[in-house]
Amino acid sequence: MTALHQHADTALSTDLLSRYSGPCPRYTSYPTADRFVPLQEGMRPWDALREIDSLSLYVHIPFCHSLCYFCACNKVITNQYGLASSYLDRVLEEARWYRDRVAAAPVVQLHLGGGTPTFLTDSDLHRLVEGLGEIFDLRRDDSVEYSVEADPRTFRLDTLDTLRELGFNRLSLGIQDFNPQVQRAINRICAPEAVEQITCAARERGFRSISYDLIHGLPHQTVDTLRETLDRVVAMGPDRIALYHYAHLPERFKAQRLINTDAMPAPADKIAMQVGAVEMLGDAGYEFLGMDHFALPGDELARAARAGELRRNFQGYTLMPADALIGLGASAISYSAGGYWQNHHRLKDYVEAIRERGFAGFRGWAMSEDDRLRQYLIMELMCRMRLDHRAVADRAGAPLAEAFAAELERLQPLMADGLVREEGGDLVITDRGRWFTRNVAAAFDAYLHEPAGERRYSRVL
DSSP: OOOOOSSSGGGOOOOHHHHOOOOOOOOSSSGGGGOOOETTTTTGGGGGGGGGGGGEEEEEEEEEESSSOOSOOOOOEEEEEHHHHHHHHHHHHHHHTTTTTSSSOEEEEEEEEEGGGGSSOOOHHHHHHHHHHHTTTTOOTTTTTEEEEEEETTTTTTHHHHHTTTOOOOOEEEOOOHHHHHHHTOOOOHHHHHHHHHHHHHHHTTTTTTEEEEOOOOSTTOHHHHEEEEEHHHHHSSEEEEEEEOOTTTTGGGGGGGGOOGSSSHHHHHHHHHHHHHHHHHHTTEEETTTTTTETTTSHHHHHHTTTOOOTTEEEESOOOOOOEEEEEOOOOETTEEEEEEOOOSHHHHHHHHHHHSSOOOEEEEEHHHHHHHHHHHHHHHHHSSSOOHHHHHHHOOOHHHHHHHHHHHHHHHHHTEEEEETEEEEEEEEHHHGGGHHHHHOOOOOTTTOOOHHHHHHOO
């Protein structure tokens, strides 16, 4: 794949970024989680778990040793390990609640997220995964995707052996930036040497994909400092890179109030960072998959993108589609054909709910037929960058242009800017438009365009 910036029809221009980089949902689900309502009598989306043929599992481990000022995740800062160990008791108790409510379907995807999942000791990682294996059909071979997020500042190299023994084959390292001044400003001091050591050790142990998480738009970042970080990252050669835009929302996230707003880069500088990063990663051979994700051509995710086989869930892009997702732990979200349900956010509320009834769901969404249709449209756009007009007509019972006339009208400015085009009756996101996939998908979001439908979302770029 040719580097995106080398052709005029794929160029990421500052003009486009200025016009389309505003707040917009990320569409890891539809409807988006901010639309969820309190669970009501008769609202039982988990009943559809009895009909599934494959399953994804997500476990939220919220614990961290120290506070990163930029972080908007659901987390608990502690050095009292007993809190984490007793939390696992509750997670496994919650998993047992699902034992008689889910079909005996194989788990094709397991993801440990956080917080810091590798906060757990090796013995507790064994206890967690082996305990899940007593309840669900876990398979420890590379036909499945087992991934874990790790903090390179505190990661123990011996833990790689434990993770491989338990079947994990994907590792995600949270880096954010290598510049010392930026690291001090966000309270996350991470040595490049530690990241490189972990990366090499993981490859030696057979992890088939290693990804790095980076952020642009952090305090004290400049085009030059970000370029220096990317130079070091490219030299380490991770299989995947996620380059996120930092959303500074101190009114919502208390930790972000510890960041000096005077040190934040200007909007024009953030746009210049994004353009420069795209050029660098393209020159280094990384393929742009969509939104903020890049992968080397040989990576499974890049191959899936070229084949039109990408999928998307709450962990982002994936190549292991499953009929349902069960989320375990505080704030975790689950999904089935019946809809969504989410656990309590606060650790205390989650623990109390599990102790009382074995289930911690407190809000969710029951899917209507219109929801399912729009979910299909949005996920097709996010993953395949195309809407097949014949498939849409089969599902909608009317041609695309007729069933979604208002939505296509909303897309006219994006079409005029070369971000979307019609091709043989299909709606196609162009290579340039991949940067603005969220904007395209938003045209089909019925709730976003209702009166008072605006919510607070992260910026596109």
